[in-house]
Amino acid sequence: MNRISPKKLLLSKWTAVHPMGKQKHFLVSKVILREDPQQGIELIEIEAVYSKKTKQICWRELSDSDHWTQGWK
Template sequence: MNQVAPRKLLHSKWTHTQPVNKEKHFAVTKVEFDEDGKVILCELQAVMSKRIQAINWRDLKDSTTWRQGWQ
């Protein structure tokens, strides 16, 4: 399980273990918080295609799908 701190998500880099359409490396480009400090939006941008997708930030904790950094 990856250790992920919500306050340190922005600009973090991630590698998807099962690339789709040659999209393997991603960077977190946007994180929004509510009044209580909980993450309400997390967007990843693919490095190759620049495609942006919103994900549940807790999915990044799954080390079988995501690895921290670009590998």
């Protein structure tokens, strides 16, 4: 399990354990809050470093160490 602080998600770097479409390195480019900001984060947008393609995922998926590792490796 990766330990994640929601306050430090923006611009954090991640490596996909299993590359997605030949993309391995990602950057959190946007944090999407719920309608009520007091409820916290709803989704994040990750951007592939090489192709600049973006994808929205639940921010808690990053805590699964079978799929993501923190930093670029």
